[in-house]
Amino acid sequence: MSKNIKLIQAIKDKGKNIEAEMSFFDHLEVLRWHIIRSVIAISIFAIISFSYFEQLFDTIIMGPKKPEFWTYQMMCKVGDALNLEGFCVKNLNFNLISTEVGSQFMLTINGSLLIALFLGFPYLLFEVWLFIKPALTKIERKSAQGFVFYATILFFLGALFGYFIVVPLSINFLANYTLSPEIHNNFTTDNWLSTIATLTLGCGIIFLLPILIFILSKIGIMTPEFMRASRRYAILIILTIAAIITPTADILTLLTVSAPMFILYEVSIMVSANVKKRKEQEEKEFYNS
Structure with missing residues (x-):
């Protein structure tokens, strides 16, 4: 009987909270300001990136094209240590070309925006948290503490994995794949930037x-x-996702890309088990109080 009374009281309290919630248009106004602040933050990062884009372009965007790139150097060391013939990357068989009048200028603009999005990702998460936080209960807020921090860490780890592992492995295979000696690899600057951004940000999201x-x-x-x-x-x-990301028949490459995903899946199981354990404990405390 007492359990039913507590349950009814909890429903009444929830109803009071619903009545106290803001109207639909108030929520839209709050959301609008979150979006405005996010756009301003990304714009600031974009301006900074645009100001130093030549250095960023040569170091970051063009990095995976150079044989002295960190990943290629590590591959050479691993190949020498394990006596793997052809594992060392000494040449990338392609050129970058500009096929339109304004393509190099647009490369600067798009590259600056992508770098700004990468740098501003933690702030975007922070704005998302500020928007959803008022709708959460006290218990939900407590359980979601550290959302921005952990999401930021995971995103940057994924982006670094994508940039230093997935991007060079994919480019090495695709650039050196030859169907016919009559075909020369000339990639557009837009395609090059899109490939790097998709693989890097995609791994960050994964x-x-x-x-x-x-x-x-x-x-x-x-x-x-x-x-x-x-x-x-x-x-x-x-394994299917890893094969799509790195279209190569090399088993070592496939396992290198898929290994972090296996680890993430196992970590996700532990996260889900921890959430279930906490929910059961909260329900037990609710009925025993």
């Missing part, structure tokens, strides 16, 4: 998997039992 699992587990959609039962399908999906 590394946010534990955060996504945490959210899905909190709302009851995902459970650790389901993830453990689906592990074999997850392995197949991860």
Whole structure:
């Protein structure tokens, strides 16, 4: 009987909170200011990137094209240590070309915006957190503490993995793949920038998997039992994604790209199990109080 009374009281309290919530248009106004501040932040980072774009272009964007790139040097050392013939990257068989009048200027603009988006990602997460925070209960806010910090760390780890591992491995294979000696590899600057940005930012987003699992587990959609039962399908999906990202027949490369994804999946299972354990503990404390 007392449990039913507590449950009814909890429903009433929730109803009072709903009545106290802002109207739909108030939410739109708040969202508008979050978007404005985010745009301003990205614009500031874009201006800074534009001012130093020549150095950023030569060091970051053109880095994976140079045989002295850090990853290629490590591949040469690993190849020499393990006696793997052809593992060392000494030449990348392609040239970058500009095919339109304003393509180099647009490369500067687009490159500055992409670098600004990368640098401003933590602030974008912070604005997202500020927007959703008022809608959360006290318990939900407490459980979501560190959202911006952990999401930022995971994103940057994924982006670094994409830039230093996935990008050079993919470029090395695709640039040196030859269908016919009559065909010469001349890639446009837009295609080059798009490839680097897609693989780098894509890996950064993939590394946010534990955060996504945490959210899905909190709302009851995902459970650790389901993830453990689906592990074999997850392995197949991860290998497929790794094969798409790095279209190469090299098993070592495939395993190098897929290994972090396997680790992320196992970490996500632990995150989901921890969320379930906390929910069960909170329910037990609620009924015992």
